[in-house]
Amino acid sequence: MSVVRAFIAVDLPPDLQERLAQVTSELREQMGDVPVRWVPAQNMHLTLKFLGDVSLNNLDVLADILRGETADREPMVISLGGLGAYPKTRRPRVIWVGVEAPAAMEAIQRGIDKQTGRVGYARDRRPFSPHITLGRVSRNATPRDVRIIGDILNIKKVGFLGVARVREIHLYRSDLQSGGAVYSRLFSASLNADK
Numbered sequence: 001m002s003v004v005r006a007f008i009a010v011d012l013p014p015d016l017q018e019r020l021a022q023v024t025s026e027l028r029e030q031m032g033d034v035p036v037r038w039v040p041a042q043n044m045h046l047t048l049k050f051l052g053d054v055s056l057n058n059l060d061v062l063a064d065i066l067r068g069e070t071a072d073r074e075p076m077v078i079s080l081g082g083l084g085a086y087p088k089t090r091r092p093r094v095i096w097v098g099v100e101a102p103a104a105m106e107a108i109q110r111g112i113d114k115q116t117g118r119v120g121y122a123r124d125r126r127p128f129s130p131h132i133t134l135g136r137v138s139r140n141a142t143p144r145d146v147r148i149i150g151d152i153l154n155i156k157k158v159g160f161l162g163v164a165r166v167r168e169i170h171l172y173r174s175d176l177q178s179g180g181a182v183y184s185r186l187f188s189a190s191l192n193a194d195k
């Protein structure tokens with residue numbers, strides 16, 4: 001049975017990706033040679049649901065779920081700004097820029113989580129916390145690396161970066177290649193502009 005690694009996400013417009021890439025390049029310069037896998041601008045997106053391994057036979061079911069969760073909802077606007085880390089700045093694993101999303105986005109995320117849960121994909125254990133991942137700190141980071149990263153995250157100010165109009169939600173496949181992850185769209189569902 002063929003499987004692909006897949007996730008559901010919202011795209012960002014190129015101008016916002018560029019601004020995020022600018023923040024990343026400042027962080028890289030300020031943090032120096034710390035082991036962080038920085039996300040290239042073209043891979044930056046807002047993840048709604050990570051599915052993991054998906055059987056190709058299940059793609060139709062997932063497309064139906066996406067269609068169902070978007071059909072009755074209108075396009076919306078999300079807003080990007082602020083900098084932080086999960087689980088916390090002093091123990092950074094994921095370095096992120098924050099996302100402010102309307103309640104409707106959370107409702108879509110919850111709906112997708114519930115419906116994909118019904119067909120066997122693991123439910124999200126944590127509440128939805130919308131963010132754009134800029135980088136992932138390697139498990140090999142030393143206490144000194146971690147201190148440097150935490151210090152910079154605590155001092156650096158990232159204000160409002162811009163807004164993105166969300167008209168579609170995409171099912172992506174992720175292929176891990178030697179140069180990093182390559183994402184390709186498998187299916188897109190449009191929010192309902194006539195609502």
Ligand code: 2AM
Pocket residue numbers: 007046047049050094131132133174
């Ligand atoms: P994140 O960057 O928003 O944290 C594609 O790989 C997306 O799926 C990533 O952007 C990441 O979301 C999410 N992801 C990857 N691996 C994951 C995992 N093991 N658990 C949860 N989410 C994961």
